[in-house]
Amino acid sequence: MPALPSPRRVQGTYYVLTLGNTLAASFIWGINTLFLLDAGLTNLEAFAANAFYTVGVLLFEIPTGVVADTLGRRASYLLGTLTLAVTTVLYWLLWVWESPFWAWALVSVLLGLGFTFFTGAVDAWLVDALQAAGYEGSLETVFGRSLIVSGAAMLSGSVLGGFIAQVTDLGVPFLIRAGVLLAMIVVAGLLMRDLGFQPDRSEGPIRATRTVLRASWRHGLGNAPVRWLLLASPFTAGVGFYVFYALQPHLLELWGDPNAYTVAGLAAALLSGASMLGGAIAPLVRRLFRHRTSTILLATVMSIVVLVALGLVQDFWVAIGLVALWGVMSAIDDPVHRAYLNDLIPSKQRATVLSFDSLLGSAGSTAFQPALGRSADIGGYGFSLLLSGAISAVAVPFVLLSRAQHDPADTQRDVDAEAPVPTDRPPTTGTAVPTERPGSTD
Structure with missing residues (x-):
């Protein structure tokens, strides 16, 4: 049986996932509306496309949460990353083809689907993995550091995305975004494992959804x-x-x-x-x-x-x-x-x-x-x-x-926020470790 990773390694994996996700998202934050208008959409249609992204989030948020709790957090992350990569390329193709609004609306809903695979799953993976690895520190410290990482990625990605669009065209940042997301599939496949959590695959998808939803409501x-x-x-x-x-x-x-x-x-x-x-x-x-x-x-x-x-x-x-x-x-x-x-x-x-x-x-x-x-x-x-x-x-x-x-x-x-992060230690029992982004293509 392979040894459990250290709490420090679990945190490192989480920060790498946060960095990659935020960097990919922020490449297009500064140019998304210009991109939609350049594709031939009116202002009304451009902001309506953003609204359809939110519709996708509302439709799929709970079902994809059930996926994370039944198939696993790692599976949910990989599905979300792949979905976002594919739909980002579709966005670029719609821009190239100057497609009608209904196509933008459909792809925007699918972008919302991709994003909902992330919400809940990554944080849930982190907390379970830290507990399995024997972490006794403060969750506030871990989440606080993730904000530092995401803030730096947001700043870098926004500036780079605007600069790249200026020296090339508005479509290139979307292709770079898709490339970063594909790279994150490889990274997560190598580093991410469901630790401290055993997905329950004994029920069919419909029955499992009902079971998880009832328990989640409770x-x-x-x-x-x-x-x-x-x-x-x-x-x-x-x-x-x-x-x-x-x-x-x-x-x-x-x-x-x-x-x-x-x-x-x-x-x-x-x-x-x-x-x-x-x-x-x-x-x-x-x-x-x-x-x-x-x-x-x-x-x-x-x-x-x-x-x-x-x-x-x-x-x-x-x-x-x-x-x-x-x-x-x-x-x-x-x-x-x-x-x-x-x-x-x-x-x-x-x-x-x-x-x-x-x-x-x-x-x-x-x-x-x-x-x-x-x-x-x-x-x-x-x-x-x-x-x-x-x-x-x-x-x-x-x-x-x-x-x-x-x-x-x-x-x-838990422990003092300034305490060092513990390294390798055996898993403990009990409760040693007791949630973007804006824009239609987050």
Whole structure:
């Protein structure tokens, strides 16, 4: 029987997967809308294609979570990577052929399918593998480091994608994206194994889906601390998608030059850097509080304050500082939120419940983005950011309700965040280790 990998190697594999996924996705973030318009779509059709991507996420989020819990997390990752690689090439072909809108809509739905294979599966794989390897450290530390990795990949990929498109054409970054995804299939095939989790293949797919969904409902919405945290997602993640896209034209308005595209790119660069900083300090902030929900509440309330301030201020440089602060607060919340949620969910249903959390965030995005966009048409981007802060505030009572359940996961600390990551050790029993990306082609 082969020896179990060390906790350090498990983390290294996770960071490599995070790096590859984010780098591939970010190659097209800065040019996706230009790419769709260059293919002959109207503005309405281009943004409708993005909407069909969200439809794909909503349709397939739970079924692909079931795949991860029944066929395995590694199988789900490989299926998702292959699906995204193929559909990215199809996107490029639609651009070459100047295809009709219905074809773009269909492929966008399939892109959503590919993305949903990832959500839940990769985090579930990490937590199970760390526990099997005997890791006794803090999940916040691991997830925080992954934010540093993804932030660096996002910054590099966005800049490189724009530069490559400028010196070649808008289609080349999509081909590079497909190439990176194919390379990640090889990497995951060599490095990724389902550790600490045994997929149950004894049932047929339909019966297995029913079984996993029933159990996931019990451990998800049927479990009070998880339920309240899940119900907060539409109001935080949903608003976050809108704010990410609205900041660019809002900053251009404050700058006073609608053609200053470098300024628009500053928002993405700022949020990438803020993600790296927030991921680095999240474990330190967590150490200041006894409860994980205290850290989540701090990040949520500060984000609300920042959004309201962004809606009111008219000074460009003050807004830049607020954008950076919003990014840091979001990044501090992310690893603590994911660690808390993972600690609340049993291994067998982990991927499906995490996928359901992502589904609720996507549902919030689908509902709030058109409404907030319309509010920007009526009252300007500042007004829409004020509304974004108000919508985000609805999440606060749900976080407080989760805290009120006094679940042990809320005070789980494991070891000091500064402690070194343990190396090779035998697996332990018990509970030593107790969640992009934006754009239609994420």
